[in-house]
Structures are given as C-alpha cells and as structure tokens.
Amino acid sequence: MENFNLFIRSIFIDNMIFAYFLGMCSFLAVSKTVKTSIGLGIAVVFVLLITAPVNWLVDTYLLKPGALKWMGENFKDIDLSYLSFIIFIAVIAAIVQLVEMVIEKFSPPLYNALGIFLPLIAVNCAILAVALFIQDREYSTIGEVMAYAGGSGIGWMLAIVSMAAIREKIRYSNIPRPLKGLGITFILTGLMAIAFMSFMGIKI
Amino acid sequence: MNQEKRESLFSKKYLKLLKKPLNLNNPISVQVLGICSALAVTVQMKPAIVMALSVTVVTGFSCLIISSIRNTIAPNIRIIVQLMVVAALVIIVDQILKAFVYDVSKKLSVYVGLIITNCIILGRVEAFAMGNKPWASFIDGIGNGFGYGLVLIIVSFFRELLGSGKILGHQVIPKALYNAGYINNGLMILPPMALIIIGVIIWIQRSKNPELIDKG
Numbered sequence: 001m002e003n004f005n006l007f008i009r010s011i012f013i014d015n016m017i018f019a020y021f022l023g024m025c026s027f028l029a030v031s032k033t034v035k036t037s038i039g040l041g042i043a044v045v046f047v048l049l050i051t052a053p054v055n056w057l058v059d060t061y062l063l064k065p066g067a068l069k070w071m072g073e074n075f076k077d078i079d080l081s082y083l084s085f086i087i088f089i090a091v092i093a094a095i096v097q098l099v100e101m102v103i104e105k106f107s108p109p110l111y112n113a114l115g116i117f118l119p120l121i122a123v124n125c126a127i128l129a130v131a132l133f134i135q136d137r138e139y140s141t142i143g144e145v146m147a148y149a150g151g152s153g154i155g156w157m158l159a160i161v162s163m164a165a166i167r168e169k170i171r172y173s174n175i176p177r178p179l180k181g182l183g184i185t186f187i188l189t190g191l192m193a194i195a196f197m198s199f200m201g202i203k204i
Numbered sequence: 205m206n207q208e209k210r211e212s213l214f215s216k217k218y219l220k221l222l223k224k225p226l227n228l229n230n231p232i233s234v235q236v237l238g239i240c241s242a243l244a245v246t247v248q249m250k251p252a253i254v255m256a257l258s259v260t261v262v263t264g265f266s267c268l269i270i271s272s273i274r275n276t277i278a279p280n281i282r283i284i285v286q287l288m289v290v291a292a293l294v295i296i297v298d299q300i301l302k303a304f305v306y307d308v309s310k311k312l313s314v315y316v317g318l319i320i321t322n323c324i325i326l327g328r329v330e331a332f333a334m335g336n337k338p339w340a341s342f343i344d345g346i347g348n349g350f351g352y353g354l355v356l357i358i359v360s361f362f363r364e365l366l367g368s369g370k371i372l373g374h375q376v377i378p379k380a381l382y383n384a385g386y387i388n389n390g391l392m393i394l395p396p397m398a399l400i401i402i403g404v405i406i407w408i409q410r411s412k413n414p415e416l417i418d419k420g
Contacts, residue, residue: 019395024239025323082299085317086291093284125321132314178410179403182236186403193396 003147010151013200016126017159018193023126027160028185037164039110040121041157045150047099047121048130051092052149053142055131058087081135088131096121126156163189221343225351227413231324232355233406234416238324243359243398245315249372252360253353254308258297258316260349263325266290267345271333286329287320294319324352359401367392 016022023044030040061070063084068075099121104111121127130152139145166188175184231237238259245251269289270277277285298316301309309316319325328348333341364370366389369377377386391397410416 021239021243021395021398022318024243025237028236028239082295085295085298085320086288089287089291089320090284093287097281097283125318128321129314129318132317136314176407178414179407182233183403183406183410186399186406190396190399190403193399194394197394197396 003143006144007147007151010148011155011158012196014152015155015159015196016129016152017156017189018196020129022129023124023156026121026124027156027163027189028182031160031164031167031185034161034164034168037160038157041153041160043099043103043121044124044126044156045153047092047096047127048149048153049146050099051095051127052130052134053145054091054095055088056134056139056142056145058091059084059131059135063087084132084135088128092127092131096127126152159192163192218340218343221340222347222350225344225347226354227351227409228416230351230355230409231327231348232352232402233409235324235327237327238322238352239402243402244395245312246356246360246363246398247367247393248364248370249357249360251308251311252356254301254305255312255315256349256353256356258301259319259322259324259352260346262290262293262297262319262322263328263349263352264342264345265293266325267328267333267341268338269293270329271336271338271341274334282334283326286326290325290329291320324348355402355405358405359398362401363392363397367397 010016013019017024017027026040031037062068063080065079065081066076068078068080100111130149134145134148139148163185167185170184170188179187225231229235232239245255266286266289270286294317297319298309301312301316325345328341328345332344336344361371364372365376369375369382369388
C-alpha cells in the first residue's frame with residue numbers, strides 16, 4: 001500500500017516535469033507529435049526501470065558511508081559517496097548505449113523516429129535525478145525504488161504525451177507570431193503545471 | 205591554419221563567440237538547452253547566481269578538456285567519455301560549494317549533481333568542442349554559460365522581487381507599500397511561474413529579433 005501511494009504520488013504530485021522541471025529539453029524538443037512522444041516516453045520508463053534499481057544497489061553496497069561492511073571490518077569506515085555522480089552517470093550512459101543498440105537492431109522505425117534523442121536519454125535529467133532523489137530521500141527497499149522509478153517515468157510520459165496532443169491542436173490557432181512554437185509551449189507547460197498542482201494534498 | 209595561430213587570444217572572432225550566446229544564440233531561449241536543471245533554483249537570486257557560475261565554469265572547462273582530447277576519442281564511446289569529464293568537474297564544483305557556501309549548496313540539493321546532465325554542456329561539447337580548437341571551445345563554453353546565467357538571473361530577479369519583495373535577500377519593497385495594501389504575489393514562488401516568465405522572455409526577444417521566429 002505504501003509503495004502504491006508512492007507510485008501515484010510520483011506520477012501526479014511530484015511529477016518530474018511539472019514540479020521539478022526535469023527532462024525539459026527532450027520534453028520541449030520531442031513533443032511535436034503524439035507518436036514520437038509516446039516512443040520517447042516508453043524509452044524513458046524502460047531506461048528508468050533498469051537504471052534506478054542498479055544505481056540503488058550500487059549506492060547501497062558500494063558508495064554509502066559504511067556500505068563496504070560486507071568486505072570485512074576494515075572497510076566499514078569508508079565513505080565513497082562523493083563518487084556517486086560519476087558512478088551513477090556511468091551506469092546510466094552504459095545502459096542507454098545498450099538500449100540504443102538493441103532498438104537499432106530490433107526496431108529501425110522507432111530508431112529513426114527518435115533520432116538524436118536516444119543518446120540524449122543519457123543526459124535526460126529525469127534519469128539521473130531519479131537516482132539522486134532515491135539517494136537523497138533514502139528509499140530503503142527495492143519495492144520503494146521500483147515504485148518511485150516507475151511512477152516518475154510514467155508521470156514524465158503522461159506529461160510529454162499530453163503536451164504533444166495540445167501542440168498538435170494548437171497549430172491551427174491564431175497565436176501572436178513571436179510567441180509561436182517555443183514561447184507558447186513554455187506558457188502551456190506553466191499552465192499545465194498549475195493544473196497539476198491541484199493534485200497536491202491528495203492521499204491514498 | 206597559420207593565420208589562425210597568429211590571431212590574438214581576444215580577437216574579434218573570439219569576442220563574437222563570447223557575445224553571440226548572450227542574445228541571438230542564447231542557450232535557453234533559442235537553442236532550448238539546459239532548461240532542465242535550472243528552473244527550480246530561480247526562486248531567489250543567490251542560488252541562481254551560484255548555479256549560473258557553476259554551470260559557466262563546468263561548461264568552459266569541459267569544452268576545453270574535450271576539445272584538447274577530441275582526436276583521441278573513439279566516436280562510438282564519445283558520450284561516455286564526455287560524461288566522465290563533465291562528472292569529474294561537477295564533483296569538484298560540488299565539493300567547493302559544500303566547503304565555502306554550505307547553505308546555498310544545501311538549497312541547490314540535487315540540482316548541482318544535475319549540472320552533469322545539463323544539456324547545454326553536452327550540447328556545446330557535441331556541437332562545438334568536438335570540431336574546434338581548445339581556446340575557441342573554451343570561449344564558446346564560457347559564452348554559453350553566461351547566456352544561460354543571464355536568463356537565470358532575469359527570471360530569479362522577477363520571481364524574488366514579485367514573490368517576496370526582496371532582492372538578494374534584502375527587502376526592497378518598502379513597508380509603507382505593504383501597509384497601503386500591497387501583497388506579495390504568492391504564485392511567483394511556485395514552479396509554474398518560472399516557465400511562464402521564460403515564455404514571456406522568449407516572446408519579447410523574438411518580437412525584437414524577428415529572424416528568430418519559428419517557421420511553420
């Protein structure tokens with residue numbers, strides 16, 4: 001129940017985009033059509049579900065103060081947490097490159113559609129942020145970690161798909177010319193964020 | 205090639221590299237890079253300035269380093285190499301911030317770490333440093349860092365002024381105004397307003413420079 005609560009919270013209330021502005025670059029650049037944004041959304045959820053637990057395991061058994069206790073008494077005072085940025089990003093970059101190769105092999109249309117943004121998943125802030133938030137908030141069981149990672153990914157996907165749907169329709173509206181494209185997208189995101197704030201305070 | 209070598213370190217070409225990202229090629233409002241990690245730090249000016257400086261330093265030096273080793277990097281592992289360089293620099297910045305401005309570093313929390321995935325850095329490294337000489341890349345990195353910092357400071361200025369009536373933590377809106385019924389705009393402190401302010405900045409910038417308007 002606790003984990004389910006966390007899952008729902010991270011989709012709606014702590015939404016990666018609307019509450020923390022994470023993963024905005026690909027959010028703004030790819031949200032032009034619903035089809036590609038669904039593809040990218042799925043890719044993000046998928047990468048998150050692999051990287052978050054791996055990074056959590058690395059953090060718990062290698063980096064945290066005292067995490068090296070399993071190697072023997074001599075190692076119990078070692079604190080490697082200052083290495084966490086570099087290790088997390090290495091794990092993420094390696095896994096993303098792997099996913100890229102797999103997609104290129106098995107689904108060339110998806111690979112072509114995502115184009116340059118597949119390697120950019122590695123630098124999608126949402127992915128690293130999930131690893132850092134898990135460390136920061138000290139989630140302690142694998143269930144919690146998976147619930148948080150899945151929820152964040154789905155929340156991100158929800159945001160990008162709905163934004164793409166709005167942008168497909170707004171093409172036919174009469175917007176001031178300088179505001180077209182990027183400008184109106186920012187303002188729309190802001191308005192959507194205000195709408196999402198109404199989820200605050202909901203408890204399950 | 206030889207001619208380039210004779211150019212002084214601050215010739216016109218380099219000044220142009222430095223200036224262009226401030227307006228016409230601004231990383232945030234034109235290239236749409238690096239919005240990710242930054243908006244949440246713009247509630248007050250102080251963290252915004254610290255963040256802007258950190259990003260400038262990291263961008264400049266990672267461009268410099270990557271550009272100096274660009275001929276030895278194998279193309280298919282380049283992203284990992286680039287990330288490693290950036291991550292190492294960010295760790296240094298993070299440790300410095302923790303040592304000298306601990307309160308700001310606490311406020312920035314995970315966002316310092318997120319400089320690693322700030323698309324400005326990777327974007328500039330990929331697009332510029334991989335194909336240019338070290339000094340030009342360094343200037344380009346610093347210029348983009350400033351362009352990013354400029355937007356950050358403008359946004360945080362308005363959010364702090366209108367949201368809590370302060371600038372850099374000092375009260376600037378006089379007490380008398382509050383007594384006359386002025387109220388701080390609470391909405392400014394909330395995340396959505398940062399997005400809307402950037403939207404407005406883009407609007408103003410594009411009406412001044414019509415060549416930036418999106419086609420289609």
